[in-house]
Amino acid sequence: MKKLPPGTIIILLEKKFGLKVKKHVKTYSVKCPFHDDNKASALVFPEVNVFTCLVCGQKLKEKWAKISGKSLKPSNTRYHYIPAKAVAMLEGINKKALTEEEWKLFLKEIQSGNIKQETYENQNFKETKKDNDINPEEIWKLCKEHICTNSLKYLKSRNINGNILFKKNLIRFLNKEVAAKYKILYYYYKNDYKILIPLYDYNGKNIVNIQFRKISKNNKLPKAKFLPGGKVTDFGIEDLKQNSLATFLVEGSTDYLSLKSLGYKNVIGLTNINSTFSTPEKINLLKKLPKFIFMFYDNDEPGIEFMKQIKNQIKNLDNSKIFIPLNLLSKTKKIKDVNDFIIATENPKNKINQSIKKLISLAINNKEIKDRIINNLDSLI
Ligand SMILES: [Zn+2]
Numbered sequence: 001m002k003k004l005p006p007g008t009i010i011i012l013l014e015k016k017f018g019l020k021v022k023k024h025v026k027t028y029s030v031k032c033p034f035h036d037d038n039k040a041s042a043l044v045f046p047e048v049n050v051f052t053c054l055v056c057g058q059k060l061k062e063k064w065a066k067i068s069g070k071s072l073k074p075s076n077t078r079y080h081y082i083p084a085k086a087v088a089m090l091e092g093i094n095k096k097a098l099t100e101e102e103w104k105l106f107l108k109e110i111q112s113g114n115i116k117q118e119t120y121e122n123q124n125f126k127e128t129k130k131d132n133d134i135n136p137e138e139i140w141k142l143c144k145e146h147i148c149t150n151s152l153k154y155l156k157s158r159n160i161n162g163n164i165l166f167k168k169n170l171i172r173f174l175n176k177e178v179a180a181k182y183k184i185l186y187y188y189y190k191n192d193y194k195i196l197i198p199l200y201d202y203n204g205k206n207i208v209n210i211q212f213r214k215i216s217k218n219n220k221l222p223k224a225k226f227l228p229g230g231k232v233t234d235f236g237i238e239d240l241k242q243n244s245l246a247t248f249l250v251e252g253s254t255d256y257l258s259l260k261s262l263g264y265k266n267v268i269g270l271t272n273i274n275s276t277f278s279t280p281e282k283i284n285l286l287k288k289l290p291k292f293i294f295m296f297y298d299n300d301e302p303g304i305e306f307m308k309q310i311k312n313q314i315k316n317l318d319n320s321k322i323f324i325p326l327n328l329l330s331k332t333k334k335i336k337d338v339n340d341f342i343i344a345t346e347n348p349k350n351k352i353n354q355s356i357k358k359l360i361s362l363a364i365n366n367k368e369i370k371d372r373i374i375n376n377l378d379s380l381i
Pocket residue numbers: 032033034035037041042053054055056057
């Protein structure tokens with residue numbers, strides 16, 4: 001038998017029984033049509049078209065086994081899943097069961113697309129063999145126009161100006177229509193992973209992956225996800241300016257976006273704690289970076305270890321670089337990273353630049369060069 005289109009079970013409950021299926025964050029609930037139910041005791045799983053009632057599920061399953069002659073697997077949870085066909089062909093409290101003939105007619109109508117419902121929009125998954133086949137360039141292009149005000153609000157709550165980042169093409173937002181084409185993206189969309197941050201190859205030419213940033217705290221899922229199967233590089237490679245004086249290294253996308261939205265030219269967000277200058281591609285990238293490398297590191301033990309490791313690598317690989325760790329955050333224990341600092345500080349850019357000026361005057365001996373850099377710092381970094 002052909003697989004039912006996702007959501008068929010909801011249409012069935014709404015059309016046959018006249019019920020309203022309610023959507024929650026991850027599940028759907030409905031008043032059970034098979035027992036006198038004044039709460040919504042039944043759950044619906046539209047992706048796989050099954051139904052379960054927490055009160056009479058087991059009875060229903062046994063009934064269906066008798067009618068269909070198929071014994072369904074015993075359940076080791078309190079959920080007794082019964083398939084859409086059983087929901088159609090079992091006698092409900094106020095409604096008669098469909099005959100085999102009527103069930104077939106109903107299916108035909110669903111497959112022709114004549115019956116639609118509002119509750120479950122997820123009917124048009126693109127037929128990709130694997131989610132690994134998703135092309136990040138294509139997703140990036142498809143989300144070009146969409147603006148998500150909730151995502152902008154989320155960024156604003158972290159003192160990050162999303163409008164600037166969007167205009168500079170550094171972020172985009174996942175839109176529902178695009179998400180509905182891919183299973184994995186629909187999952188991301190449903191769980192509020194709505195900010196897209198591209199990862200380019202180390203030449204800065206092609207997008208090799210996208211990070212999806214979660215904009216709510218209402219579930220225990222990780223803060224960010226990548227596309228499955230794609231290569232993971234670092235943030236900001238596409239936007240490096242050769243004529244800049246310095247590059248900022250930070251950990252992760254939030255700190256990266258924080259500095260970018262303050263208007264700093266060269267910022268690299270290292271994707272993870274293993275993301276060091278140890279592969280040929282990254283060593284090449286290092287050679288192209290300007291003379292000064294400022295590194296903000298997380299104000300904890302792993303952060304400090306990580307900074308030391310990077311410092312040693314850079315020193316060994318390229319003697320001409322001047323590496324300056326920026327630990328201006330460590331005075332306050334509450335401030336763990338750049339984003340915390342930016343949230344807690346009035347005029348953070350000014351504070352950061354002041355501290356850089358101090359460090360530069362320590363690092364450079366030639367007074368003329370030193371003065372020139374310090375006086376023009378804002379336009380140089
Ligand atoms: Zn029930």
